[in-house]
Each structure stands twice: as structure tokens, then as C-alpha cells.
Amino acid sequence: MTTTETTQATETSGDELDRTLQSAAFAAAAWGASTPRERARALTAVADALDAEKDGLVSAAERETGLPEGRLFGELARTSVQLRMFADLLDEGAHQRIAIDHADPDFAPVARPDLRRMLVPVGPVLVFAASNFPFAFSVAGGDTASALAAGCPVVLKAHPGHPETSLLTARIVRSALEGAGVDNGVFAMIAGVDAGVRALKDPKITAAAFTGSVSAGRYLFDIATSRPDPIPFYGELGSINPAFAxxxxxxxxPEEIAKGFVDSFTLGAGQFCTKPGLLLIPEGTDTAQRIAALVPQVQPQRLLTTKIADSYRLRLEDLAATPGVEVLTEGRFDAAADGVPAAGATLLRVHARDLPAQASTLLEESFGPTATVVEYSSQEELRQVLALLPGSLTVTVHTSAQPGESENGDVRLLLASARTKVGRIVFNGWPTGVSVTAAQQHGGPYPATTSVAHTSVGGAAIERFLRPLAYQGAPDHLLPPELQEENPLGLPRTVNPAGRFKEGGNAGRA
Amino acid sequence: MTTTETTQATETSGDELDRTLQSAAFAAAAWGASTPRERARALTAVADALDAEKDGLVSAAERETGLPEGRLFGELARTSVQLRMFADLLDEGAHQRIAIDHADPDFAPVARPDLRRMLVPVGPVLVFAASNFPFAFSVAGGDTASALAAGCPVVLKAHPGHPETSLLTARIVRSALEGAGVDNGVFAMIAGVDAGVRALKDPKITAAAFTGSVSAGRYLFDIATSRPDPIPFYGELGSINPAFAxxxxxxxxPEEIAKGFVDSFTLGAGQFCTKPGLLLIPEGTDTAQRIAALVPQVQPQRLLTTKIADSYRLRLEDLAATPGVEVLTEGRFDAAADGVPAAGATLLRVHARDLPAQASTLLEESFGPTATVVEYSSQEELRQVLALLPGSLTVTVHTSAQPGESENGDVRLLLASARTKVGRIVFNGWPTGVSVTAAQQHGGPYPATTSVAHTSVGGAAIERFLRPLAYQGAPDHLLPPELQEENPLGLPRTVNPAGRFKEGGNAGRA
Structure with missing residues (x-):
């Protein structure tokens, strides 16, 4: 198979798909058995290659997505930084979480054998690229980086919103991997809805990742879980990201919060997963007016695709027609130079008492530059709204430096609710702008994601593509190097941990 | 709600179920916010109470399951040891995997906020008890222990195979928890298939665990994943656990391996999840004859329930009627004192060349004292059989102390296959007898389990019931104690890790 055959942006044929999946399955054993340092070198080579080609990549993405150049350079920098972060994580080697229990004939109540456990790659991973981050959540984005870091071959389903950018990125990835001596089957790109669905149903695919809409994500989740052999499907779907002040x-x-909210919900034309779609505030302030005054200053921004623009327009019509909803500022639609619509920002308002009857409409994500201010008149109303909130990636809370008793009551309610409904709680800031660090959590209960225990941003994203494997009583020469007694790779390992697990401890077997 | 209302072995009514789920949901916040040490004390109280009541528990289980007294005392000891193991794990506190990244204005390419991440409980967990371990995988078994340890309330669906044992255990658990000051809603037992299914569909249940058959497990998995808000379903279904010599x-x-195999596949009347159902060996040895000579010495053992005995009998008929299958020893069926059938062991043989055409029958788990010897004549035949093997909990391999070239080839093939198909590889031993330690892995690809990344035995079992939550820029007084700067609970935490994640490092955000 040549590079051009598998890195294409046009519809992948059935035969091409079969060859691609076969190559991925074939490559899984060697890539999975490569050392963490070998994979770190390969990821670094990809990061270097992306950096070297940044001008060409950004200009392709600018043409296709209409996103501003500065944002795209920043996003590409994040993309190569993510690859380097996983390279560092592999060099540290803690991600395999190696645990070794030596045999212990005196272990109570029953003697225990030698047991050695580590995380190993799950096998070939299917990644569905997103529309809204043409680099960071696309061909060489966080899903691809973390799956490759885990030791899994990646079959990348390109997003039709930026085919040339995808093709260019895929060629850079393949060429960099080839230069690092990595088998061709470790990374390939496919295109087309049919090819994506067929790949998802194929037994050679062992896990999938997706970022996109609730409807597309649920459709694919259902396919993954209804296979004869269900596989994990890590989908990031839709999130309303409530904010609260x-x-x-x-x-x-007053002005700082109003401006921060506007900046955050209109960033990237409101097409961020973490866009705050709702602002919950006590009634009787001038906040809504302040925000409404700022909104028209935001220039109309081109949306990512005509399809997204069409959906967004329909969504705005639905919202405006919802009983109790007041349109405070209506953004105008312009046509951008390339014919894809640009949208100004729209601000809505609804009273908390009118929300429960319209919750299914109002508490759904709107992908575009709009947000709703919800004003409540009592803690009981706040409680009712909180109970209705669906799972989200984030909740944001703006508090006072000198909180009074009433504030404390509201904040306690909000935090108790947030603990069950979101993956990240942001204080006195805004949820857009997701820092790529060890302590990051980008996930949340459904419909924010299909797997509440995982993140798609930060070092822990690698955990989605690993599974435990234990060796019992193995002769040293039959162990993988990670588990050999002499620790030839010098990896961090937990050997005979203290406490109940310690040698001669009190744990048992039956 | 009183103890007697919710700890019953008869069918739970709709109203009772609603009250039970409501209580569990209500109890989730306080139990989830309790400190690890508080939960450790509660688990220890349950373990102490089970130990104190062991005679009554074992005699109830003996009556209901027909399992021998010695085995039941051992299993009960393992059950309380498991609870104590999780108590120790909570005392150590590493399970929350706390990571703290301090704010860093110089972080490249973009300043980073203060981020603090920890694992928190998912919420109320529904546990389906198993038939084959009336203590260790039942009311107070590993699923219950790990969910309680995680901070999740447990709604336990009793197995109908041992209702009195379940009732007695549930009362002991509730009374011990009450004595430790734990809310009544933290543990309740329900009974009946309808109640179990209704609970699984209820939005108040946030995760479920199950050990049982492929058909029942898949039925429940499909319900969990097709909910409007799908939840994780940790099912341990069926496993053929191939062994190889x-x-x-x-x-x-020769004699040691033959005897070890017979002991292992007939242990507990072959009703263990890890029973080796297949022995793969090269043709031209007298192994099958040696095993066949030992099998009749195993006395018929009472099966767990009449239903299991009926299914087992039908399964044996199917196997015996399968083309290419030779019945080497046919176990006889006796009626035990209480009318539940007892079964002698049955040994089958098939040649590897005849296996592919009958794979769907032969490679399915048989729940009862039977196993199949598969003899192969070439490495190519071995490779074909390995390719057909479904996911299993374990694979077992017996190797020589002085391996020759041919052995090395076969073993390499086998280990490469095992790395993709099982959770534990056992060398020169047998898979039954699952040691409860840090390095244990009791899981595997479907149909062994529905979630290949998890284990239901050992310390890591707690991970099934935890999810990450991050706090960004939080005022210290609004943080949970686990994340407060002064670390008032004295928990192990990773603060500003070195490498790419370190302060002033090169990671970024976009």
C-alpha cells in the first residue's frame, strides 16, 4: 500500500478500507510491543514535521475553515505540543502502571503466585476527526496522539469540513512515521461516512474515539455497542456548559463578568465544545442588559461549514419560538467571501420559572455564537434548574472575594450539583481554553461524553486505549521487558506494595 | 425505610424499588463526600460482622448451593479479606489519583490556570450477584466492596440461587453499616428479574456490575447501553480459558499436567469463571488417555441449581453430537440429597483440523465439569485455532524447563495471540484460584467481559466506580479537602510533575 492510496480525502472504497484495516491489524503486534521510548521518538518526529510545515498547514486550514490565522497557528502549536507531551509521558513510563507482586508461600489465607500486571494497547483504534479543531481534534489531534502513544495503530476517518488540511496532515504524519522506521499500517486515513461506519463494525477495530454532535455520536455509539463484540466508544458529544455568577x-x-461571558461564548464563532451556553444569575441585576450591549460589538464570524450554518439557523429559530424566551440581541447572518455564512452573536433570556416546561429545547447545546441568560428569583428555582441540567464538560462559577451567607448557599447548591454533572468546575474564569496538563479533565456525564470515566485532553487521555494484562508465574525470558525482574527498560514500577498487599500480608485468594 | 423492607429475597415490588433507588440517590452525596478513612472504617465493620457470623452464613450457603463447607469457609474468608483490602487501599488513599498543577503565567504557549484533578464516585451502582460464589461474588462480594470503597451507594440484586444466604448477608451488611453511622440508603438488596431490569433502566443508577452467563449478561449490557443516558456496564460473561502444554x-x-488439568476443570463442579475449558496440545502424546484415566476418579458434584444442571445437560448433548468430537469419558448424573442434580466429569477430544467448522459450538463456555482436549499436528493448525479463540479471562501455558526450538516457536505464537485475547497469562500453573492482590487482573476481551479495560478482582476493581473531576482556579475554601492546598487528609498527591508537565514547561493550551 502506498501513502497516496491511504491518505485520501475522497470516499474510501470497500477494497481500500479492507486493505487499510488489514494493515492496521497486522501492524498492531509490533507497534504494541515497541518500547515507550521508541514510540516517544516517533511522536516527536511527527511533532517536528508538523512544526516544519506549519505555514502550508495553516494556509490550507484557513481556506477551508475560515478560522483566523492566529487561532490556527496557536491550535497547530497545541497539536505538536500534545504530541510532545505524550512523548514525555512515554519517556517517564508511568502510564503502564506496572505492578509486581512476588510469589509468597506464606501469604494468608492462601499462598500467592508471582503476578505482574501492566497496561497494554487495546489494538487498532478508529478515530473520527472533528470539524471545529482542524488540527487539535483532527488528523494528528489528541485522539490520534494518545492512541499512538498507547501503542495502538490509528485509522483516522477524515472530517469532510477540511479535506485538504486533512490530506496534507495525514501525508506529513505518514512520512514522519516512515522516517522514524514505523510500519505503514500504524497510521492511515479514510474518508466517507460509509467507510467510517464499516470500519466501526469491523472486528479488527478494538476501540473508537469521536468528537462531534449528539446525533452523529449517538448513532456511532449505538453501532459500537451493538456489535457482536462490543467495543469502547469514547465520544464527546454535546455540552451546554452552564455558567453561574x-x-x-x-x-x-459587573463589566468584567459580562465581557468575559461574551468573549467566551463567541470565541471561535461559538463552535467550541466548552462554550458556555447558559448563564444562570439571580434576577434584579443589569447583567443581561450589559451583555446585550456588548454582543453587537462582536463582528459576524464565518461558521465552519454551510451545513453547520444551516443547522445553527434552524436552531436559533427553534429557540426564538420557545415560550418564555426573549431575544435580547439578534445576530445577523452575512455571507463570507467563499459563500459559507458568517453569523453575528445572538443573546436570549428566559426566566427560571419558564425553563422546566421547555427544558428539552433550552438545555440542548447550540453550536454557534449564541447563549441564554437564565434569571432565577429564589434558591428553590435555582435548585429546580440545577436538577434539570444535563451532563456537561464544565460548569463555571463566579464568586465574590467576600462571600455573604446567601452567596454561600447558592454556591454550595451549585457545587453539589456540579459534582454529579460535569468533569471540570471553573472558578472565576471561563471554560473555553482547555489547558493541556496532567490535572486536566475534558469529559463528563452523558451527553457530554459517552464514557464519564475518561478525558480526551491531557495526559490521562492515553488511558482510553490501554487495558491491563497480568502474567502469572512466568519464566523471566518469556516476560515482556517491562515486567522482567531486572527492569531492563528502567520503568517506574510498584513492587510488593505495603499495606494489605504486602508480602505476608493478610489478603487471600479463593 | 426499615431494614426488613429492603433486605428481602422475594420479588421487590415497584414501590419498594422506587423507595430503594430514591434512598440510594439521596445517600450518594454524603457517602461520596465521606473521607476515605471513614469508608475504610465502614468496610472493616462489615468484614468484622461477616467473620463473626461465619458459621450461620456458611451453613445457609451449604444448604442452598451444595458447595462443601471447607470451600465456603475459604470463600467467606476471602470475602472479608477483600473488604479489608479495600479498607487498606482507602487508608493509603492513592486510588483517587490526585494531580495538582499550580497556576503558571509563564507556561508556554499559553499561561495555565491552577488545575486540581481527582477521582470521585460515579454515583449509585447496581450490582447483580452471581450464582457460583455465594459470598465472594454475591451480596458482600468484590463488586459491592469496590463500589462502596469508591464512595458509591450499592443496590444489590440478589441471585435466586441462594436467597437465604443473600438475606442473611444483606442484614449483616446493613446492620454493620448502621453501626458505623452510615446512612441506610448506602446499601440495599432487591430481588427478582423485573426489579433488576427496572433498576438498570432508572436514571438514578449510574453504573452496573454483573457476573454470569453470556446470554443474561448481554441482555443487561444492551439495556445499559441503550438507555437515553447510557451507563457503564461491567459484565463478566463467559470464558473458555484455553490451556496449552x-x-x-x-x-x-505428564502426570502432573494431566492431574493439574483435571483438578482445575472439575474444581467447584466446573462452575468457576476461570475453568480451563480447552487443552491445546500437540498430537502424538498419551496426554488425553492419562487425563481420561483420572477423570472417573472425580466424584459427581452437586451443581449450583437445577436450572444450571438442565442447561449443562443440554450443552453436553450438543457437544457430544458435534462432528469430530469424541467423548473420552462421560460423567454420570446423580441426584443430590436435596434433588438438585450432581454431575460427574466429562472429557471430550477433537482434532484441531475439525475445530474450525465447529468453532461456534466448541469455543463457547460450558458451565459444569467438562473440558475438551484439542490436538494439533502442525504450527499452522495451532495458528488457525488461536485465530479462532474468543476473548477469555485467562490463557494457561505449560512450558519445559529446557525449551527447544520447536517449543519456543509454539509458545511465541501462543503468547502473541494471548496478548490480544486475555487478561491473565498463567505459566506452569492453573487459572482457577484467583489471588486477590494489587497485580491481579480478572477481566478480558468480550465475551469474557464487556469492558476490557477493567478487573473485578484485586485493588484495581475500584476503578470501575470512579470518574475524574477537575477544579480550575478554585478558592481554597471551596475545594474538597482532598484538593485543598494544605492537604488536610494527608493523601498522596502528584503536584506539578516533572517533564513536559512541569511548571514553565513546554505544554500549552488552545
Whole structure:
């Protein structure tokens, strides 16, 4: 198979798909058995190659997505930084979470054998690229980086919103991997809905990752879980990301909060997974007016695709026609130079008492530059709204530096609710802008994601593509190097941990 | 709600179920926010109470399951040891995997906020008890222990195979928890298929665990994943656990291997999840005859329930009627004192060349004291059989102390296959007898389990019931104690890890 055959942006044929999946399955054993340092070198080679080609990549993405150049250079920098982060994580080697229990004939109540456990790659991973981050959540994005880091071959289903950018990126990835001596089957790109669905049903695919809409994500999740052999499907679907400001905070920083909210919900034309779609505030402040005054200053921004623009327009019509909803500022639609619509920002308002009857419409994500201010008149109303909120990636809370009793009550309610409904709680900031660090969590209960225990951003994203494997009583020469007694790879390992697990401890077997 | 209302072995009514689920949901916040040490004390109280009542528990289980007294005392000891193991794990506190990244304005390419991540409980867990371990995988078994340890309330669906044992255990658990000051909603037992299915569909249940058959497990998995809000379903379904011995190993230890295999596949009347159902060996040895000679010495053992006995009998008829299958020893069926059938062991043989055409029958788990010897004549035949093997909990391999070239080839093939198909590879031993330690892995690809990344035995079992939550830029007084700067609970935490994640490092955000 040549590079050009498998890195294409046009519909992948059945035969091509079969060859691609076969190559991925074939490559899985060697790539999975490569050492963490070998994979680190390969990821670094990909990062270097992306950096070297940044001008060409950004100009292709600019043409196809209409996103501004500065944003695209920043996103590409994040993309190569992510690859380097996983390279560093592999060099540290803690991701395999190696645990070794030596044999212990005196172990109570029953003697225990030598047991050695580590995480190993799950096998070939299918990644569905997203539309809204043509680099960071696309061909060489976080899903691809973490799956490759785990030791899994990646079959990447390109997003039709930026085919040339995808093709260019895929060629760079393949060429860099080839230069690092990595088998061709370790990375391939396919295109077309049919090819994506067929790949998802194929037994050679052992896990999948996706970022996109609730409808597409649920459709694919259902396919993954109804296979004869169900596989994990890590989907990031839709998130309303409620924000909340106390009366005291609004008194202290009225303009700062209003401006921060507008900047955040209109960033990237409101097409961020973490866009705050809702602002929950006590009634009787001038916050809504302040925000409404700022919104028209945001220039119309080109949406990612005509399809997204069409959906967004329909969605706005639905929202405006919803009983109780007041349109405070209506953004105008322009046509961008290339014919894809640009949208100004739209601000809506609804009273908390009118929300429950319209929850299914109002609490759904709107992909575009709009947000709704929800004003409540009592803690009981706040409680009712919180109970209705669906799972989200984030919740944001603006508090006072000198909180009073009433603020504390509202904040306690909100935090208790957030603990069950989101993956990240942001204080006195905004949820857009997801820092790529060890302590990051980008996930949340359904429909924010299909797997609440995982993240798609940060070092822990690698965990999605690993599974445990234990060796019992193995002769040293039959162990993989990670588990050999002499620790030839010098990896961090937990050997005979203290406490109940310690040698001669009290744990048992039956 | 009183103890007697919710710890019953008869069918749970709709109203009772609603109250039970409501109580569990209500209890989730406080139990989830309790400190690891508080939960450790509660688990220890349950373990102490089970130990104190062991005579009554074992005699109830003996009456209901027909399992021998010695085995039941051992299993109960393992059950309380498991609870204590999780108590120790909570005392150590590493299970929350706390990571703290301090804010860093100089972080490249973009300043990073203060981020603090920890694992938190998922919420109320529904546990389906198993038939084959009336203590260790039942009311107070590993699923219950790990979910409680995680901070999740447990709704336990009793197995109908041992209702009195279940009732007695549930009362002991509730009374011990009550004595430890734990809310009544943290543990409840329900009974009946309808109640179990209704609970699984209820939005208040956030995860489920199950050990049982492929058909029941898949039925429940499909319900969990097709909910409007799908939840994780940790099912342990069916596993054939292939064992393998090289020609050299069979020459060195013919009798030891034959006897070990018989002991393992007939242990507990062959009703263990890890029963080796298949022995793969090169043709031209007398191994099958040796095993066949030992099998009749195993006395018929009472099966767990009449239903299991009926299914087992039908399964044996199917196997015996399968083309290419030779019945080497046919176990007889007796009626035990209480009318539940007892079964002698049955040994089958098939040649590897006849297996592919009958794979769907022969490679399915048989729940009862039977196993099949598969003899192959070439490495190519071995490779074909390995390719057909479904996911299993374990694979077992017997090797020579002085392996020759031919053995090495076969073993390499086998280990490469095992790395993709099982959770534990056992060398020169047998898979039954699952040691409860840190390095244990009791899981595997479908149909062994529905979630290949998890284990239901050992310390890591707690991971099934935890999910990450991150706090960004939080005022210290609004953080949970686990994440407060002063670390008031004294938990192990990773703060500003070195490498790419370190302060002033090169990671970024976009």
C-alpha cells in the first residue's frame, strides 16, 4: 500500500478500507510491543514535521475553515505540543502502571503466585476527526496522539469540513512515521461516512474515539455497542456548559463578568465544545442588559461549514419560538467571501420559572455564537434548574472575594450539583481554553461524553486505549521487558506494595 | 425505610424499588463526600460482622448451593479479606489519583490556570450477584466492596440461587453499616428479574456490575447501553480459558499436567469463571488417555441449581453430537440429597483440523465439569485455532524447563495471540484460584467481559466506580479537602510533575 492510496480525502472504497484495516491489524503486534521510548521518538518526529510545515498547514486550514490565522497557528502549536507531551509521558513510563507482586508461600489465607500486571494497547483504534479543531481534534489531534502513544495503530476517518488540511496532515504524519522506521499500517486515513461506519463494525477495530454532535455520536455509539463484540466508544458529544455568577460577584465585577461571558461564548464563532451556553444569575441585576450591549460589538464570524450554518439557523429559530424566551440581541447572518455564512452573536433570556416546561429545547447545546441568560428569583428555582441540567464538560462559577451567607448557599447548591454533572468546575474564569496538563479533565456525564470515566485532553487521555494484562508465574525470558525482574527498560514500577498487599500480608485468594 | 423492607429475597415490588433507588440517590452525596478513612472504617465493620457470623452464613450457603463447607469457609474468608483490602487501599488513599498543577503565567504557549484533578464516585451502582460464589461474588462480594470503597451507594440484586444466604448477608451488611453511622440508603438488596431490569433502566443508577452467563449478561449490557443516558456496564460473561502444554512439558511432567488439568476443570463442579475449558496440545502424546484415566476418579458434584444442571445437560448433548468430537469419558448424573442434580466429569477430544467448522459450538463456555482436549499436528493448525479463540479471562501455558526450538516457536505464537485475547497469562500453573492482590487482573476481551479495560478482582476493581473531576482556579475554601492546598487528609498527591508537565514547561493550551 502506498501513502497516496491511504491518505485520501475522497470516499474510501470497500477494497481500500479492507486493505487499510488489514494493515492496521497486522501492524498492531509490533507497534504494541515497541518500547515507550521508541514510540516517544516517533511522536516527536511527527511533532517536528508538523512544526516544519506549519505555514502550508495553516494556509490550507484557513481556506477551508475560515478560522483566523492566529487561532490556527496557536491550535497547530497545541497539536505538536500534545504530541510532545505524550512523548514525555512515554519517556517517564508511568502510564503502564506496572505492578509486581512476588510469589509468597506464606501469604494468608492462601499462598500467592508471582503476578505482574501492566497496561497494554487495546489494538487498532478508529478515530473520527472533528470539524471545529482542524488540527487539535483532527488528523494528528489528541485522539490520534494518545492512541499512538498507547501503542495502538490509528485509522483516522477524515472530517469532510477540511479535506485538504486533512490530506496534507495525514501525508506529513505518514512520512514522519516512515522516517522514524514505523510500519505503514500504524497510521492511515479514510474518508466517507460509509467507510467510517464499516470500519466501526469491523472486528479488527478494538476501540473508537469521536468528537462531534449528539446525533452523529449517538448513532456511532449505538453501532459500537451493538456489535457482536462490543467495543469502547469514547465520544464527546454535546455540552451546554452552564455558567453561574452570584449577586455579590456581579456587584463587584459587573463589566468584567459580562465581557468575559461574551468573549467566551463567541470565541471561535461559538463552535467550541466548552462554550458556555447558559448563564444562570439571580434576577434584579443589569447583567443581561450589559451583555446585550456588548454582543453587537462582536463582528459576524464565518461558521465552519454551510451545513453547520444551516443547522445553527434552524436552531436559533427553534429557540426564538420557545415560550418564555426573549431575544435580547439578534445576530445577523452575512455571507463570507467563499459563500459559507458568517453569523453575528445572538443573546436570549428566559426566566427560571419558564425553563422546566421547555427544558428539552433550552438545555440542548447550540453550536454557534449564541447563549441564554437564565434569571432565577429564589434558591428553590435555582435548585429546580440545577436538577434539570444535563451532563456537561464544565460548569463555571463566579464568586465574590467576600462571600455573604446567601452567596454561600447558592454556591454550595451549585457545587453539589456540579459534582454529579460535569468533569471540570471553573472558578472565576471561563471554560473555553482547555489547558493541556496532567490535572486536566475534558469529559463528563452523558451527553457530554459517552464514557464519564475518561478525558480526551491531557495526559490521562492515553488511558482510553490501554487495558491491563497480568502474567502469572512466568519464566523471566518469556516476560515482556517491562515486567522482567531486572527492569531492563528502567520503568517506574510498584513492587510488593505495603499495606494489605504486602508480602505476608493478610489478603487471600479463593 | 426499615431494614426488613429492603433486605428481602422475594420479588421487590415497584414501590419498594422506587423507595430503594430514591434512598440510594439521596445517600450518594454524603457517602461520596465521606473521607476515605471513614469508608475504610465502614468496610472493616462489615468484614468484622461477616467473620463473626461465619458459621450461620456458611451453613445457609451449604444448604442452598451444595458447595462443601471447607470451600465456603475459604470463600467467606476471602470475602472479608477483600473488604479489608479495600479498607487498606482507602487508608493509603492513592486510588483517587490526585494531580495538582499550580497556576503558571509563564507556561508556554499559553499561561495555565491552577488545575486540581481527582477521582470521585460515579454515583449509585447496581450490582447483580452471581450464582457460583455465594459470598465472594454475591451480596458482600468484590463488586459491592469496590463500589462502596469508591464512595458509591450499592443496590444489590440478589441471585435466586441462594436467597437465604443473600438475606442473611444483606442484614449483616446493613446492620454493620448502621453501626458505623452510615446512612441506610448506602446499601440495599432487591430481588427478582423485573426489579433488576427496572433498576438498570432508572436514571438514578449510574453504573452496573454483573457476573454470569453470556446470554443474561448481554441482555443487561444492551439495556445499559441503550438507555437515553447510557451507563457503564461491567459484565463478566463467559470464558473458555484455553490451556496449552508443549510437547517438551508433557514429556517432562505428564502426570502432573494431566492431574493439574483435571483438578482445575472439575474444581467447584466446573462452575468457576476461570475453568480451563480447552487443552491445546500437540498430537502424538498419551496426554488425553492419562487425563481420561483420572477423570472417573472425580466424584459427581452437586451443581449450583437445577436450572444450571438442565442447561449443562443440554450443552453436553450438543457437544457430544458435534462432528469430530469424541467423548473420552462421560460423567454420570446423580441426584443430590436435596434433588438438585450432581454431575460427574466429562472429557471430550477433537482434532484441531475439525475445530474450525465447529468453532461456534466448541469455543463457547460450558458451565459444569467438562473440558475438551484439542490436538494439533502442525504450527499452522495451532495458528488457525488461536485465530479462532474468543476473548477469555485467562490463557494457561505449560512450558519445559529446557525449551527447544520447536517449543519456543509454539509458545511465541501462543503468547502473541494471548496478548490480544486475555487478561491473565498463567505459566506452569492453573487459572482457577484467583489471588486477590494489587497485580491481579480478572477481566478480558468480550465475551469474557464487556469492558476490557477493567478487573473485578484485586485493588484495581475500584476503578470501575470512579470518574475524574477537575477544579480550575478554585478558592481554597471551596475545594474538597482532598484538593485543598494544605492537604488536610494527608493523601498522596502528584503536584506539578516533572517533564513536559512541569511548571514553565513546554505544554500549552488552545
Amino acid at each position: 452570584t449577586r455579590e460577584a456581579l456587584q463587584e465585577r | 508443549t510437547r517438551e512439558a508433557l514429556q517432562e511432567r
